[in-house]
Amino acid sequence: MPRPSRDSYGDQKPPYSYISLTAMAIWSSPERMLPLSEIYRFITDRFPYYRRNTQRWQNSLRHNLSFNDCFVKVPRRPDRPGKGAYWTLHPQAFDMFENGSLLRRRKRFKLQKGEKDNLNAELAALANFNRAFLARQAAGPPPPASIPTATLYTSPLCSQLSPEPAELPDVTPMTMLPRERPRRAFTIDALLEPDSPRLSPSPPQPMISLEARMAAPYVLAAQRYHAELLQAAAHALRPCYLPPPPLPVA
DNA sequence: TTTTGTTTAAGGCCTT
């Protein structure tokens, strides 16, 4: 069985929507999240069609990232500077595609107002914290104990979205996550007050865990669904990004 | 300045 060529579609336009292409790219990455530039690279590497007219389709793809609730923008870690955020899939959006097929969507994934507000608030808070951290670093040598451990992530969203993470194998860099989660309030105020007296004098947690904590539920849920997709596609011995066998007509 | 991200608008195609 020859391995499907990355140029399967040659110069022809692949039958995937931008949402599908983006989902493929995200799924293909070890952490199940990618910056925009890496999403572009995934697509142009595999589908020569998209090596032309890059302005056009990249604008469309960015539109999809912003417009669709199924994509979640995760702020960069302060210790991994660069342009733009990381993009991942909302775990509740994993069943968007029928039968694991990336060719057709079951339905548009839409978060309810409250869900969306909550998610946005948490992500904004995380981004604010990162900004505050960077500003503090730029201002001068940070006192080692000044990292606000109050911000260590204990978001209710995390526990909601990843109810049973222990069932999943730790196969990603997320293994660096500390096992325990400090029980602290997660509030924007706390994030914006790095010198708050409620800060613990204990040694700072490494910043590397912040984004990981934020992303862990997405990553774990993504891994689970990814495994399901691969299983569904296995009988056809095709990778998930190739067209599935035709669905029975009616 | 370039890249990244958000938003609005419009039109095509398909299904119901």
Place this chain on the structure above:
DNA sequence: AAGGCCTTAAACAAAA
């Protein structure tokens, strides 16, 4: 015909 999904264009803002 209406509605949903998708694509494309474009204006604009923010960040690096």
